[in-house]
Amino acid sequence: MLSLFRRATGLGTNEAYFEQLAEWSIRKKLLVFLIPAVIAILTATGLILNVFSNYYIDLAISRSSITLTLAQAHALEDLLDSAREDIVSLAHKPLTPDRLRDFMEASAVARGHLYAEAAYIGDGMENQYVFLRNDDSVEEVPLEVARQARNGPLLVARKAVSLVPGQVSLSELAEVYYPPTGFGGGPRPRELTLLRLTTPVADAAGGIAGYLVLSLDARKPRNVLSLYNSPRSPLLGFNRTTENRQSIFVDDRGWMLLQSENVEDPQRPLSVEAVKNGLSGDHGKPGYDNAFRPGPRHETFWRMVTAIQQGQSGMERGEPDFGPPKIATSEDFIGYAPVRFKTARDSEPEVVGGVIYIDRSLLPRAAEFGQINILFMTTLGAILSLALLIVFMGRVITRPLHRLTLAVREMRQEGRLRELDLPDSDLESSTLKRAINSLIAALLSKEMEIKARDERLRSVRAKEKVPAIVPKSRQGLEGECLEDLVGESPAMARLIERIRKTAATDADVLIVGETGTGKELTAEAIHRLSRRAAMPFISINCGALDENLLMDALFGHVKGAFSEAKSDRKGAFVAADGGTLLLDEIGNASSRVQQALLRALSVRRISPLGSDEETGFDVRVIAATNVNLKELVASGEFREDLYYRLQVLAVSTPALRERREDIGILAGYFLRLASRRMGKGELFLSRGALDKLMAHGWPGNVRELKNCLIRAVALAEREVILAEDIRFEEEGLDGQAGQMPPALEPAPEPAVFEAPLSQRQRKALRALLDRESFSRQDYQETGVGGVPQRTAQHDLQDLVNRGILQKSGRGPSTRYRLSRDSE
Incomplete structure (x- = not known):
């Protein structure tokens, strides 16, 4: 076939053939073989034929449908017109019962069951009579039965007083019910659905003698x-x-x-x-x-x-x-x-x-499918006759473009731009290759310029001084003791509003929030805004004391209650009398403490250790926790009755990640506060430092942010704090996350480190890996400079919830160990 093509086109040897063919354009090659034109013509012809034939078929069916619709409407009009003519001709002369009965019987013979009811309503009882068609006979309805009928003809006549002789009114479709009477030889009710025509009946003097009602059976x-x-x-x-x-x-x-x-x-x-x-x-x-x-x-x-x-x-x-x-x-x-x-x-x-x-x-669908079948068979025949030629010439024509496409795809997979080095095959692909190479060269040049410019911009922007962000309003909560209640986010506004409403009452409060979200400051704000502001505010950390010390701190003792009791001691309930008592970390209280708290809160009286007398107290109790007390209630670690006793009013302190828009305001506030306390003058955050603060996760919430800013101010050597001056708690003093020397090959890590852990959790677990169990104090001592107590409690509770650690014991005797699946 190739030799025949060379002889037909006048090409010589194989070398001359490929050289000349490489100079042909793709359009010239496609025009030689006409394959796209054949397929396009057949397809276009079929589509045009399909569109027009469907149009005319739809038009024909539409005309047939509207014709049938008009015919049905005209047939109904003829039916109503014939009924109008019947009632007008019947009312032309005075009516008698015999004449009305004869009309009903004649109509049944001539037109079938067209009229189901006929009635004449004249003056006086003797001039009123009603007839019903009963199967093949016509029966007269007693007047007392006609009056009892629902939607009876007597009611219709009363509405036709405005008609003149020769004028007919048509009623709406109505359901008529006649009570049982002697129809067909035995009493039985009649239910009819009728269209009633009503017209006046003229008397001899030209006046109106009465009204004639003729009812069509709606089934007609x-x-x-x-x-x-x-x-x-x-x-x-x-x-x-x-x-x-x-x-x-x-x-x-x-x-x-x-x-x-x-x-x-x-x-x-x-x-x-x-x-x-x-x-x-x-x-x-x-x-x-x-x-x-x-x-x-x-x-x-x-x-x-x-x-x-x-x-x-x-x-x-x-x-x-x-x-x-x-x-x-x-x-x-x-x-x-x-x-x-x-x-x-x-x-x-x-x-x-x-x-x-x-x-x-x-x-329409059948016609369309038939035309598609014809088009398919025609197109299939043309395609099959040229199939071999299409396959062969398709490879010859598209091979250069295919090679060019593969080269561009490989370059994309490599992720870098480079010049394409392919042999010339035809005019179009060679021109396209040169254009692509020119574009790649221009892109490489621009890429280098953009990288250099972006680097300069990032460097300048990262060192740019950020103006201090001052909150517009402190929501009426002033004072250094409330310094962390800063922010203008919706979450903070809701917290402030909740504090105001809670402070206006005297009920006990449960504050729930993560470590570092300001639960103690929230409790103090409630106290300061309440009527008890002038009285004592005492805070007891239930997680920092063992059971006996906590009982003593809460309820006190009398002299001689135990060997070290040299004098009387007031408990927190008595010391805070008239004021507010904050029970922080209430979730860590033992069952004995919980029972004592429940009784104290129930009767509002306490008995110090060693005393048989009870002392009343007037204290507003605010409990705070960073754990889910409902889960502790479900697991039996916390008393349900105490939980509902404490949760009279509930306040939730939002995590910092829920109000990221406040990070800039808080950072500026803590920066001014720290610089003022350390006497370093006015300091500013750079744009890069602020971006680094905004990108951090803040597991320690506002407390971690405050500590971070204090640390940055303490180490600041210039007016503007840069991004490298920001150190997070999980980072070392040099700002790195504890990298290993590159010369050492790390040993395979246990399965626990395959789970997503923070840098602080990962570092602490490595240090405690060789211990059979450890306490919260051990976890705190693993960090550089120590891990804050609340941060350690948050990390350990997170590891327990995820099944990485197992928890045993309560209070100060709580121990943690790796679960079997994590070893």
Whole structure:
């Protein structure tokens, strides 16, 4: 094939062939073989044919649907017009019972069960009579029974006093109930659904002698709709299934009154169940309980009802949410047309309702699938005939671009820019390669310039002095003792507001928050803002004392209570009488202490050690904890009754990570405070130092931030504190996180170090790894300069919660050991 191509194109040897072919453009190669043009032409032809054929098929079905809709509406209008003509001709002369009975019987013979009720209401009891059609006979209804009927004809006549002879009014669809009477040989009730026509009856003098009521059985209009939706339709053009078509009659206010049914069951009760399934709206209207009106959110329906009210007919193509079940591939054709009624022969017709016809057809999809099959077969034949040629020439044409693509992809995977070195294959790929190499050279040059400029900018920005951020308001909490309650974040504003509301009461308080979030300062703020501000504020750390010392500190003792009791000692409850007592780290209290606290808080009296007398106290108790007391209650480590005794009011102190927007304000505040205390003049943070503070996790919260700033001020040698001057607690004095000498090869670490740990936790566990168990004090002594007590407690509780450590004992006897899974 290659030799044939060379002879056809006039190319010589293989070398000359490849040299000349390399000079051809890709467009020239594609034009030689015309493959894209063939495929494009076939595809475009098929798509255009499909679009236009679908358009005309949809147009034809739409016209058929609107024609059928108009035919149904016209058939209903003819039915109403014939009924109007019947009642006008009947009322032309004075009425007698025999004449009305004869009309009902003749009508049943000529038109079937069209009229179900007829009534004449004249002056006086003797001129009022009602007839009902009973199967194939006509029976007169006793007047007393007619008066007891629900929605009876006597009520309708009273509403027709404004009519003149020759004028007919059409009532709304109504359900009529006659009580049991002698119909058909035995007493039985009658339930009818009727459309009533009413007209005056003229007397001999030209006045009105009475009113004639002629009622159509509503099943007759329903059967008209059913006929047009059946194989016996007068407009039947070809056989179709009935499952995907439905006609609905609606009144001029949007009420669905009836739907088409099986034409073979003309006596079937009226219903709209099939079309209202899945709709939301109003069920039942006065006089007709089976009516249904969709809600306003069904826009397609109400758009059609509005058009019907205006006397317009048309089509809707939007998919409705009512009607028969939809087949996945069917198309929706929804026609609507008004139904008009003339009150007199020469009057203008008025819209009394409308017909909505839903036709779900498979014809458009079937036609589309047929055309797609034809297009597919045609295209497949063309493609198969050129397949071998496409495969061969595709490789020849796209190989240069493929090599260029692979070279660019490899360069991207390497992560660095370099010049492409590929042989020339054709004009386009060679031009593209040169353009790419020129772009790479320009990018490399710009990259170097940008790196140098960014480095200079970062260096300058990192050393840039940040103006001191001063809080706009201290929320009314002034004083150095409340220095950590600084910030303008929403979390801090909520805390301040909670402190204000809590201080206004005298109930006990439970403060919950992580280590370093200012629980003690919050308690002191509540005391300072309360009515007890002038009285003592005493703080007892329940985690710093063993059980006996804590009992003694809380309740006191009398002289001689034990060998070292040389004199009486007031307990914290008595010493804080009239003021506030803070029980910090209440979660570490032993069960004995918890029991004693519960009794003291319940009766507000205590008994010092060695004394048989009880002493009353007036103290507001504030408890603080950094652990979840509910979990301790669940595990049996904390008394549930004491928990609910303490948690009368609860205050939560937010962690610093929850109010990062306050870091700049707090840093500026602590910086000014530390520089003033150390006499170093005014100091400033650099932009780099502030960025480093904002990026830190702050497990020690505000206390850790304060210590960090104090440490930075103490070591500062210039007016501006730079990023390298900031040292965190887990870092050494040189700012590094404890790196090993590079010459030493570290031994394999236990599985515990595979878990995500902070630098402080990792360093402490390495130091305590060879111990069988250790205490919190041992953990505190592992850090450089010591780990704060609350920080150590937070770290150990975190390791216990994650299953890395196991905890045993309580209070000062608490011990920790590595769990078996972590060894």
